Amino acid sequence: MRETFLPFAKPSLSEEAISEVVDSLRSGWLTTGPKLKKFEAMLREYHKVQYALCLSSATAGLQLALMALELKPGDEVITTPMTFAATLNVIEIVGATVKLVDVDRGTYNIDINNIEAAITDKTRVIMPVHFAGLPVDLDPIYSLAQKYNLTVIEDAAHSIGAEYKGRKIGSFGDIQVFSFHPNKNMTTGEGGCVVTRDNDVAKHISLTRFHGMDREAWNRFGKEGSAHYQIVYPGYKYNMMDLQAALGLHQLPFLDVFIEKRTKLVKRYYRKLAGFDPLILPKQPQYVHKHAWHLFAPTLNSDVAKISRDEFMSKLKQMNIGCSVHYEAVHLYPYYANKYGFKKGDFPNAEAIGENVVSLPLFPDMTEREQDDVLEALYTIFN
Ligand SMILES: Cc1ncc(COP(=O)(O)O)c(C=O)c1O
Structure with missing residues (x-):
């Protein structure tokens, strides 16, 4: 028998990652700032995507992605019961209705053969989960989305780096949300990221993740920044800190x-x-x-x-x-x-x-x- 406990998951953190966090601490700039900007640029480059918006968690990302679609009460979001509760919780939080489709017993992913039967005239979103990092069969899902004019939000909390038919999850489709929780394939301590090619969704999330301020406000305390801003939407405080991005800068390359x-x-x-x-x-x-x-x-x-x-x-x-x-x-x-x-x-x-x-x-x-x-x-x- 083992003498010491073997955890089921453990992040791999290099000395460079640790030094980068210390560098943030020594610099005095702990919250959202230049390291986050750099990390988001790296995520855009990795996914060859127009927008990569980091947040405090994937849960926050899923919530803001749903909010960006301006769902009305009664609108339905299709997902599966085989997921972390956050996937369903955010649907409830934004006031929409959960519509569940069972998973395939072998892959644990949504059974694509049963999605169409779950679509009603109230369905707005399909939210498949790439369970354990296995990409859902996306082609049939995007075909259904096109046929019924739905948006696909991929709960990609498990699946940064995964590929579907030779394309990275996050490099195509509507909206993907990654998690950087310490058990995930790369970590920022806590954290998440929404990637999208949709200008309106990106604009909405960039507002709602930080109080609804009308412009990039992180630098308002700096020499070049302006202390003035407008609130154009009642936003949340879901920003990712530089302390977290510091880890991400040395995780994504690996x-x-x-x-x-x-x-x-x-x-x-x-x-x-x-x-x-x-x-x-x-x-x-x-x-x-x-x-x-x-x-x-x-x-x-x-x-x-x-x-x-x-x-x-x-x-x-x-x-x-x-x-x-x-x-x-x-x-x-x-x-x-x-x-x-x-x-x-x-x-x-x-x-x-x-x-x-x-x-x-x-x-x-x-x-x-x-x-x-x-x-x-x-x-x-x-x-
Ligand atoms: C499928 C799924 N969705 C969403 C989340 C939420 O991620 P986070 O902890 O970054 O909010 C998780 C976290 O484990 C998850 O497993």
Whole structure:
């Protein structure tokens, strides 16, 4: 058994990243400023996109993206119950209505075959989640969006660096929202980013993320800046600080390497767990994609395992192996069950995943030795 605890996720932070944060601290400029400007320029370049707007979180980005579309009460947003609660919470926060479509049991992504049946004359947005970094099959979704005049907001919290048919998520389509939470493929501590090619959406978010000030106001305390501004919209305070961007400046250049390392480890998991009945490994779809492998999240095969998911997780933890749940099906949380009358059986695939899924350790600096400890724990538990 391992002597020390192996976390299920861990950011890779270089000495340069740490020094860049210290540089911000020493400079006295901690909040939004020149480092954020530089980081946003890097994100635009990486995605070859016109607008990349950083925020305090992906949750903030999803909320402001929905607000930019000026939804009215009763407007419907289609998404899935197999996601982090934030995806649904923001729909509620902006006063729109959640419309759920179940996921595919194998990929955990929205079942594209069932989206059209969920579209009504109130539908305004489709919000697919690229679960664990696996791109959703976007072509059929954008075809539906075109047919019914809908906007697609991709919840890309897991999937910076992923590719769909040779194109980076974020380099095409309507709106994509990335998360830079420390467990994600790159981090700014907390943080998120909206990318878009839409001038109106970008303008709206650049206002709402900082109080609704009419122009770039971060430099109003500097020598060149003006202390005067107008408020043209009642905005939020969702800006990203330079302290956070400082990390991002030294994370983005390594993102593709981080994903390569994750992919190598995941391939090894697939090889070593081939034919290992207690676990069902996520399926790879037919269309061409590059998975960002934010998570390696198999489900327990309850017919074979003879223990519950929670017993399995506590055994792993006793053996010093970190693990987590991504996610329980969101429609069964009390708020959503009460408001919409959702109940068990409504979205069986999301429920089956939600009851059995376990995220196993996966991070770029994880060694094969550490991965062997995970595998050994699995073999021991299900011996
Ligand atoms: C699918 C999904 N959407 C949105 C979010 C929210 O991201 P953030 O923590 O940056 O607000 C998360 C975070 O884990 C997520 O997993």
